[in-house]
Every structure is written in C-alpha cells, then in structure tokens.
Amino acid sequence: MVRVASSKIINLPQERVFSVVKDIDKLPSLFPDRYKSFNILEQSDNHILTEEIVSISGKEIKQKVKHILEPNRMLKSEIIEGDTKGTILIIELNPKSNSSTEIKINADLKFGKLGTVFGIFAKRKIKNEIDHIIDQFSKT
Numbered sequence: 174m175v176r177v178a179s180s181k182i183i184n185l186p187q188e189r190v191f192s193v194v195k196d197i198d199k200l201p202s203l204f205p206d207r208y209k210s211f212n213i214l215e216q217s218d219n220h221i222l223t224e225e226i227v228s229i230s231g232k233e234i235k236q237k238v239k240h241i242l243e244p245n246r247m248l249k250s251e252i253i254e255g256d257t258k259g260t261i262l263i264i265e266l267n268p269k270s271n272s273s274t275e276i277k278i279n280a281d282l283k284f285g286k287l288g289t290v291f292g293i294f295a296k297r298k299i300k301n302e303i304d305h306i307i308d309q310f311s312k313t
Contacts, residue, residue: 175281175282175284175299176280176282177280177282177300177303178277178278179278179300179303179307180275180277180307181304181307181308182269182273182274183307185272185274186271186272186274187266187268187274188245190266190276191245191246191266194248194264195242195244197221197223197240198211203309204306206228207228207229208226208227208228209226209227210225210226211223211224211225211226212225214237219243219244220239220241220242221239221240221242222237222239224236224237224238225237225238229299229302234255234257235255235256236252236255236256236257236258237252237253237254237255238250238251238252238253239251239253246266247263247264248263248264249261249262249264250262250263250264252283257283257284258283260280260281260283261281262278262279263277263279263280264276264277264278265278265279276307278307280299280303282299
C-alpha cells in the first residue's frame with residue numbers, strides 16, 4: 174500500500190470545480206493520456222460504476238471503479254475489480270472564499286503482492302500525476 178496526498182487552492186468557486194469533478198464521463202477528455210477506455214456501467218444521483226482501462230505510471234490497468242459523490246464536497250472512487258483492487262482515491266473540495274477552492278486529493282494505492290515495490294518506487298511519480306490532476310481542474 175502506498176499513500177499519496179496533495180492539495181492546492183485554485184481560483185474557482187467550489188460549485189464550478191464540483192461540476193467538473195462529478196462529470197465522470199468527461200474524464201477521458203480531461204485526461205486523454207490516462208484513460209485508454211472508459212464505460213459507465215451503472216449510474217444514480219450519488220453513485221457511478223465504471224469499467225476503465227487506465228495508464229498509471231506507464232502501466233495499463235483494467236479496473237471497475239465505484240464512484241460515490243457528496244454534492245459540492247467530495248468524490249470517493251474505490252477500485253472494486255482489477256490489479257489495484259482496494260485502491261481508494263478521495264477528492265475533497267473546501268471553499269476558501271466565494272471565488273477560491275482548496276482541492277485535496279488523498280490516494281491509498283494498492284498494487285497487489287508484486288506491486289508493492291513498484292508502488293514505493295513510483296510514489297514520487299504518482300504524486301506528480303496527482304498534482305497534474307489538480308492543475309487540470311484549475312483550468313476548467
């Protein structure tokens with residue numbers, strides 16, 4: 174298991190940032206280098222189940238992900254099938270003013286038995302990728 178966290182304050186209101194975060198189906202266009210395949214299997218107001226093939230630190234991973242939304246505040250994504258089963262990514266949005274939002278991303282990454290060593294060596298690269306995700310949100 175590898176834990177990675179990052180946060181940044183951006184000059185966008187919380188509601189606007191959340192409108193991007195909750196549009197799960199737009200993730201492949203926001204992050205074309207990361208998403209190789211993306212399908213929504215099930216969707217309700219506060220939960221979305223997806224099947225994805227993603228590229229993480231140069232490795233392609235097929236996974237099923239359960240996304241839980243807490244309006245204007247949080248997105249929790251848990252990998253329920255795949256090589257990284259048990260991985261949890263939480264994106265929290267905290268308003269700092271009417272026009273700025275702190276984005277916090279916490280990731281608890283599971284790489285399986287052989288992947289633990291990979292995860293430790295990839296921690297810095299994964300942190301850079303999480304920082305890139307936050308930067309992408311700030312450009313919306």
